[in-house]
Amino acid sequence: MKSFRDKRRDGRPHPARAEQARPRDAFAAGRQQAAPAERRETKPTDRQEARPAPRVLARREGALPAERLPVILEVAPNADYALLDSGAGEKLEQYGPYRIVRPEGQAIWQRALPAKEWERADAIFTGDTDEEGIGRWRFPKAPLGETWPMKHDGIDYLGRFTSFRHVGVFPEQASHWNHMAELIAAAKRPVKVLNLFGYTGLASLVAARAGAEVTHVDASKKAIGWARENQEMAGLADKPIRWIVEDAVKFAEREERRGSRYDIVLFDPPAYGRGPKGEVWQLFEDLPGLTDLCRSILTPKPLAVVLTAYSIRASFFAIHALMRDTFAGMGGTVESGELIIREKSAGRALSTSLFSRWVA
């Protein structure tokens, strides 16, 4: 089981070092596969366009922001989307009208629902490597089209069977969307939102509906096309959204130079990605610079900067569920979380591993 942190703990050199070997497997893990097809066509070594030298990071002055830990943001089953069950390496989800089965590496526990519930699936991701796009899906009841109508909190958009087992939306992001919509409404002033690595645009649509002026950036033309379709579908075509096919880092650098500023920045980068001109994005190497850039392009009275990183293969919830399953019937408590080492210098936490313990 590898985690975001383990990548450095397991002896690989830190990616920030210039001569570092690129972790080729990074793209294969977890949600990074969400990237639309054209990104997969290039290998890390071909067609590279260098970005300018990495940003030199200076220490920011002033006290560290207060902290609130751990914050667990939860999406409960709802009318638009529900995680119906999980276990045995798969998850069973309801996306609008369809029941969908997909692989889920985290689900190392057992299924809770009987087999007949799983057998009612409308679509199963097979991952057939000879196939592309919708061919990698199996439809046990009736053949389905590539897209289907979905809703999020009254916003219509298209679910989509993609070749990367993703379905055009990451429902867990709804926690961020709701939070952002509340911030926009509460601001009672014009709000500018930048959505970097914006994919199919749900966050952009939520922000626009809440009244913000939105700039949506993604390296993939295809993803931007899907996002525009979603805007039409949502009936939000008249809302101010700029759709930009661009490398996220280059775009942010340009905004910094031009003096364009934003009240809210969302960034949801993959572990490994490519800009439209082959610019290489590597999370561990590029995230500090991009985070710094995001700070530099904030308005004087910004509202929020939201970063999501999917580069984890396990969370403490996975080993927690495993331990609870295993110790069923023994009473006691299972406590789970992370092991951290507190730093002497600035009091920051170095997270080293996940843990779960059963205590009688």
Ligand SMILES: C[S@@+](CC[C@H](N)C(=O)[O-])C[C@H]1O[C@@H](n2cnc3c(N)ncnc32)[C@H](O)[C@@H]1O
């Ligand atoms: C994990 S998805 C983002 C999901 C999205 N925030 C959501 O919740 O729906 C990653 C996206 O990053 C884009 N991407 C990858 N490398 C990029 C780069 N260098 N610049 C801009 N976008 C990039 C991909 O095309 C893909 O759409």
